[in-house]
Amino acid sequence: MNGVASPTALAPDVPARSPLSIERFLTAWVEAVNDYLERQFREIIQQKPSADKLSQYKLECKWLLRSALKLDGMVKDPEYPASHFGPEIAGKLLQLRESWESLNNPMSEAEAEAILQKVFPDEPRAGSVA
Amino acid sequence: MNRELEALLKAWDEFIQTPQGSEADRIYAVYQERLGDEARRSKVSKDTLHRAVTRYNERWLRANLPPGFPKRLGID
Numbered sequence: 001m002n003g004v005a006s007p008t009a010l011a012p013d014v015p016a017r018s019p020l021s022i023e024r025f026l027t028a029w030v031e032a033v034n035d036y037l038e039r040q041f042r043e044i045i046q047q048k049p050s051a052d053k054l055s056q057y058k059l060e061c062k063w064l065l066r067s068a069l070k071l072d073g074m075v076k077d078p079e080y081p082a083s084h085f086g087p088e089i090a091g092k093l094l095q096l097r098e099s100w101e102s103l104n105n106p107m108s109e110a111e112a113e114a115i116l117q118k119v120f121p122d123e124p125r126a127g128s129v130a
Numbered sequence: 131m132n133r134e135l136e137a138l139l140k141a142w143d144e145f146i147q148t149p150q151g152s153e154a155d156r157i158y159a160v161y162q163e164r165l166g167d168e169a170r171r172s173k174v175s176k177d178t179l180h181r182a183v184t185r186y187n188e189r190w191l192r193a194n195l196p197p198g199f200p201k202r203l204g205i206d
Contacts, residue, residue, distance in 0.1 A: 041146075113186070
């Protein structure tokens with residue numbers, strides 16, 4: 001089952017002098033974020049989570065998001081040796097922001113209905129508003 | 131149901147059922163393009179429309195289950 005995560009892979013044109021430890025660290029970080037996004041999709045979006053589980057995910061998301069912000073700033077440093085990770089880290093930052101938004105401001109079914117009615121007017125929806 | 135809305139729901143459903151990889155990326159790109167087109171046309175933000183589609187997806191799935199299939203799906 002897919003989540004909102006995208007595949008992780010090192011860029012094909014990794015510079016030879018890019019330190020291996022930095023490559024490994026960033027690869028592991030991207031994989032950790034993908035793992036979080038997949039779990040969040042499976043356990044929060046596809047199910048009705050308990051308050052405790054929701055709270056755990058909010059905590060996890062908050063710190064992944066903070067780490068993403070720091071890393072995003074770091075890879076933009078022109079001297080950073082693994083700057084080819086920049087686009088992937090920026091992508092993870094966007095996905096984590098979206099995750100944070102969905103955890104903290106979930107849309108109700110009635111709100112979703114109203115938006116879809118605005119975008120696709122005069123069309124009967126499946127079922128009725130809960 | 132509106133054809134454009136149904137196409138959007140089908141694209142999202144196909145994406146979440148496709149194992150991670152290049153095929154999932156391709157489907158996600160199709161979904162994003164459709165989403166962007168509808169968002170521009172209706173002047174609703176892409177993010178808001180995406181959240182509405184993913185929220186509505188549960189009900190759409192239930193409504194399209196074959197006769198006799200349990201309707202709860204573990205997501206109620």
